[in-house]
Amino acid sequence: LVTVSKFMSKYLRHEPEALGLVLEPGGWVFGDDLLEGAAEAGFSMSRAELEQVVAESDKQRFSFDETGEKIRANQGHSTAVDLQLPDAVPPATLYHGTPEKFVALILAEGLKKMKRHDVHLSTDIAMTMKVGARRGKPVLLVIDSGRMAADGYTFRVSANGVWLTDHVPA
Numbered sequence: 001l002v003t004v005s006k007f008m009s010k011y012l013r014h015e016p017e018a019l020g021l022v023l024e025p026g027g028w029v030f031g032d033d034l035l036e037g038a039a040e041a042g043f044s045m046s047r048a049e050l051e052q053v054v055a056e057s058d059k060q061r062f063s064f065d066e067t068g069e070k071i072r073a074n075q076g077h078s079t080a081v082d083l084q085l086p087d088a089v090p091p092a093t094l095y096h097g098t099p100e101k102f103v104a105l106i107l108a109e110g111l112k113k114m115k116r117h118d119v120h121l122s123t124d125i126a127m128t129m130k131v132g133a134r135r136g137k138p139v140l141l142v143i144d145s146g147r148m149a150a151d152g153y154t155f156r157v158s159a160n161g162v163w164l165t166d167h168v169p170a
């Protein structure tokens, strides 16, 4: 299931065209098209596995639409996509975990979205420390999101509770 989830992340977030997929507004594709693309690419993946990944992914990375026919990644994209998420008022404080080696640069120039569409922020300290630990010793950054909102920065929240913004100033 982890392999299937990584496969889905790759093509729903980063390289849909490599599987013959075009993301619709909102980031949606037909589940059947994803399964067909996988089969043509020689990747073995059943509908049951797809449904299990959507239901059980630890970070709820994927969603079906209300018809159950279309699927999308909730966040994390690098490919051009309009997720059609409305602006939302963030909590007063949000968190971002990053490896220690990036901290000096982030304190100098703020949090940038790097290869992704947005900067990812969280209300969940344990989760954000895990994110930071992917690439080294993690450091927790505490974001004054209340002040950012008051200063006119906009936020959106994905279906799996990740807070998205364009840039966090230094």
Ligand code: HQG
Residues within 6 Å of the ligand: 059, 061, 076, 097, 098, 099, 102, 105, 106, 109, 110, 111, 112, 113, 114, 115, 116, 119, 120, 131, 132, 162
């Ligand atoms: C860092 C996971 C230097 C930033 C998680 C991060 C997340 C800077 C890295 C999702 C910087 C980008 C995203 C600056 C930011 N100078 N480094 N000015 N600004 N950075 O993977 O937030 O498991 O693109 O701190 O749950 O780590 O994939 O972003 O370390 O939601 O579902 O540049 O990935 O979800 O790395 O993680 P990423 P992220 P999944």
